[in-house]
Amino acid sequence: MTWEILTIIGTIAFALSGVIVAMEEDYDLMGVYILGLVTAFGGGAIRNLLVGLPISALWEQGHLFTIALIVMTIAFFFPKLWVTKWMKWGLIFDALGLAAFAIQGALYATSMGHSLSAIIVAAMLTGTGGGMIRDVLAGRKPIFLRNEIYIVWAMLAGIVIGLELVTGTVGIMILFVVIVVLRMLSVYMRWSLPHRTLSQ
Template identity: 45%
Template sequence: MSWEILNVAAVAAFAFSGAIVALNERYDIFGTFILGIATPFAGGIGRNIALGVPVIHVWEQGYLLYVAIGTIAVVYFFPKSWVMAWDRWNIYLDAIGLSAFALQGAAFAIDQDFPLGGVLFSAVLTGVGGGVARDVLAQRRPMVLHQEIYAVWAMAAGLVIGVGIISIESVFQTYVLFLSIIVLRVLSYHLGWHLRFRDLYRL
């Protein structure tokens, strides 16, 4: 049940984020739905391809696909003034999606008996893959490559799960890690934490 809740939260958050970006870029209804669907599902598909495991296609996502479609429809058909006001919350939605999908990716790798490197790779690719797909389709520079600390938090989630500090069998520990990654991502955004060492050198 805990993973189902996290998956629904992640899909809804990333679908909302993708649809908001599409509307900001003035995409039509088709483009909005494509971008909104790609954002929550591209990371998992890319992960499976990279790790050589069977791919769960978008149309096989079951109720999660309907969650994404419903979220995108709400964004697209609501008054645009409301939607643009919601845009200020996009960073928080993106943080929710990043955290939930990073945890899901790490749990997936653990379930497949991958070593620590595979757990880290799966957590990062699942967590940031959707956002990268969203930004590329919107012809933006991927957030993970130039903005505040982003992929590091997905890697941190994979690390603490991979070395056994956090047990994915524990609902309490899972949600503590989920909330911690969200808080760290939001803090890195508001406080402007970066990995650009040349900026530190100049100081």
């Protein structure tokens, strides 16, 4: 049940983020659908390849495709109902999607008996893969390559779950909230990782 809830939250959040980017880039309806779908499902597809699942496993998520298509259709045809709210709360939706998919990816890899390193990478790719594909298709610099901390919080989910520091539904939901809060704090407090440019 926890897994399913996290998946639905992540799917809706990332589908909406794909829609808003597509609308900012003035894509048509099919462009909106494509960008929304790759954002919502791209990370899971990359994760499946990583952990050894056939890519066809993606098509077993018919109900999630239906949810994503309904959400994107409503978002496209009735933007006034949500765009202003997205501009205000969009960062929270992105944080929800990151946390939900990172935890889901880590749980998936754990259930298959993979090593800690594989669990961490599964969390990273599931949490950020869809956004990476979205930004590349839209001609933008992927969010996890910017100065602000992003992918680290997905790694944290993988570490915590891989080391079994949390167990059960309550523990997973607490971890979910912690990752969302850390992501929001990293933006508003302008936390960043060390970075360096090559100067001539």
